Amino acid sequence: MSKVAIVTDSTSYIPKGYVTKYNLTIVPQVLIWNGDTYEDGVEILPDEFYRRLKTAKVMPTTSQVSITNMQKSFTSLLEQGYDVLGMFISSKLSGTMQSAHQGREALGSGKE
Structure with a gap:
Protein backbone atom coordinates (compact mmCIF):
# COMPACT_ATOMS: atom_id res chain seq x y z
CA MET A 1 0.00 0.00 0.00
CA VAL A 30 -0.74 35.45 -0.42
CA LEU A 31 -2.40 38.40 1.30
CA ILE A 32 -1.53 41.91 0.07
CA TRP A 33 -2.22 44.75 2.47
CA ASN A 34 -1.04 48.33 1.97
CA GLY A 35 1.68 47.12 -0.37
CA ASP A 36 3.00 44.50 2.06
CA THR A 37 2.66 40.80 1.31
CA TYR A 38 1.98 38.09 3.87
CA GLU A 39 1.68 34.32 3.58
CA ASP A 40 -1.74 33.42 5.00
CA GLY A 41 -1.41 31.38 8.17
CA VAL A 42 2.38 31.84 8.24
CA GLU A 43 3.18 35.56 8.35
CA ILE A 44 -0.31 36.67 9.35
CA LEU A 45 -2.70 34.61 11.45
CA PRO A 46 -6.50 34.96 11.56
CA ASP A 47 -6.52 36.83 14.91
CA GLU A 48 -4.20 39.53 13.58
CA PHE A 49 -6.03 39.66 10.25
CA TYR A 50 -9.39 40.34 11.91
CA ARG A 51 -7.87 42.81 14.39
CA ARG A 52 -6.36 44.81 11.52
CA LEU A 53 -9.51 44.51 9.42
CA LYS A 54 -11.56 46.37 12.06
CA THR A 55 -9.55 49.57 11.54
CA ALA A 56 -8.37 49.17 7.95
CA LYS A 57 -8.91 52.06 5.59
CA VAL A 58 -7.77 49.94 2.65
CA MET A 59 -9.07 46.40 2.24
CA PRO A 60 -6.57 43.62 1.63
CA THR A 61 -6.44 41.62 -1.57
CA THR A 62 -5.21 38.11 -2.20
CA SER A 63 -3.07 36.32 -4.72
CA GLN A 64 -2.93 32.65 -5.56
Missing part, protein backbone atom coordinates in the same frame (compact mmCIF):
# COMPACT_ATOMS: atom_id res chain seq x y z
CA SER A 2 1.40 3.41 -0.93
CA LYS A 3 1.64 6.38 1.39
CA VAL A 4 -0.62 9.28 0.45
CA ALA A 5 -0.09 12.89 1.48
CA ILE A 6 -2.81 15.51 1.21
CA VAL A 7 -1.92 19.03 0.11
CA THR A 8 -4.38 21.90 0.31
CA ASP A 9 -4.24 25.68 0.39
CA SER A 10 -4.78 27.98 3.34
CA THR A 11 -8.34 28.85 2.30
CA SER A 12 -9.34 25.47 3.74
CA TYR A 13 -8.74 26.83 7.26
CA ILE A 14 -8.26 23.36 8.68
CA PRO A 15 -7.64 23.53 12.45
CA LYS A 16 -3.98 23.03 13.41
CA GLY A 17 -4.86 19.94 15.43
CA TYR A 18 -6.10 18.18 12.30
CA VAL A 19 -3.15 19.41 10.23
CA THR A 20 -0.79 17.84 12.76
CA LYS A 21 -2.84 14.68 13.39
CA TYR A 22 -3.22 13.84 9.70
CA ASN A 23 0.13 15.27 8.54
CA LEU A 24 -1.53 17.62 6.06
CA THR A 25 0.49 20.06 3.98
CA ILE A 26 -0.97 23.55 3.73
CA VAL A 27 0.39 25.91 1.07
CA PRO A 28 -0.35 29.54 1.91
CA GLN A 29 -2.30 32.00 -0.17
CA VAL A 65 -0.32 30.29 -4.17
CA SER A 66 2.90 30.60 -6.14
CA ILE A 67 3.94 27.83 -8.52
CA THR A 68 7.27 27.67 -6.67
CA ASN A 69 5.57 27.00 -3.31
CA MET A 70 3.40 24.31 -4.90
CA GLN A 71 6.41 22.67 -6.52
CA LYS A 72 8.42 22.75 -3.27
CA SER A 73 5.56 21.12 -1.36
CA PHE A 74 5.08 18.42 -3.99
CA THR A 75 8.82 17.74 -4.31
CA SER A 76 9.32 17.39 -0.56
CA LEU A 77 6.49 14.88 -0.25
CA LEU A 78 7.49 12.89 -3.33
CA GLU A 79 11.07 12.65 -2.04
CA GLN A 80 9.65 11.19 1.19
CA GLY A 81 7.94 8.46 -0.83
CA TYR A 82 4.40 9.83 -0.78
CA ASP A 83 1.85 9.90 -3.55
CA VAL A 84 0.33 13.38 -3.46
CA LEU A 85 -3.37 14.21 -3.45
CA GLY A 86 -4.13 17.91 -3.92
CA MET A 87 -7.44 19.46 -2.84
CA PHE A 88 -7.64 23.19 -3.49
CA ILE A 89 -10.01 26.12 -3.71
CA SER A 90 -12.22 26.07 -6.82
CA SER A 91 -10.67 27.30 -10.04
CA LYS A 92 -13.76 29.52 -10.35
CA LEU A 93 -12.59 31.47 -7.28
CA SER A 94 -8.80 31.48 -7.55
CA GLY A 95 -5.87 30.66 -9.79
CA THR A 96 -4.53 28.25 -7.15
CA MET A 97 -5.59 25.18 -9.15
CA GLN A 98 -3.61 26.52 -12.09
CA SER A 99 -0.56 26.96 -9.83
CA ALA A 100 -0.98 23.38 -8.64
CA HIS A 101 -1.17 22.06 -12.21
CA GLN A 102 1.86 24.09 -13.25
CA GLY A 103 3.79 23.03 -10.15
CA ARG A 104 3.07 19.39 -10.95
CA GLU A 105 3.99 19.82 -14.61
CA ALA A 106 7.31 21.44 -13.64
CA LEU A 107 8.23 18.18 -11.89
CA GLY A 108 8.13 16.26 -15.17
CA SER A 109 6.33 13.04 -15.88
CA GLY A 110 4.59 11.18 -13.12
CA LYS A 111 1.23 9.99 -11.92
CA GLU A 112 -1.74 12.26 -12.50
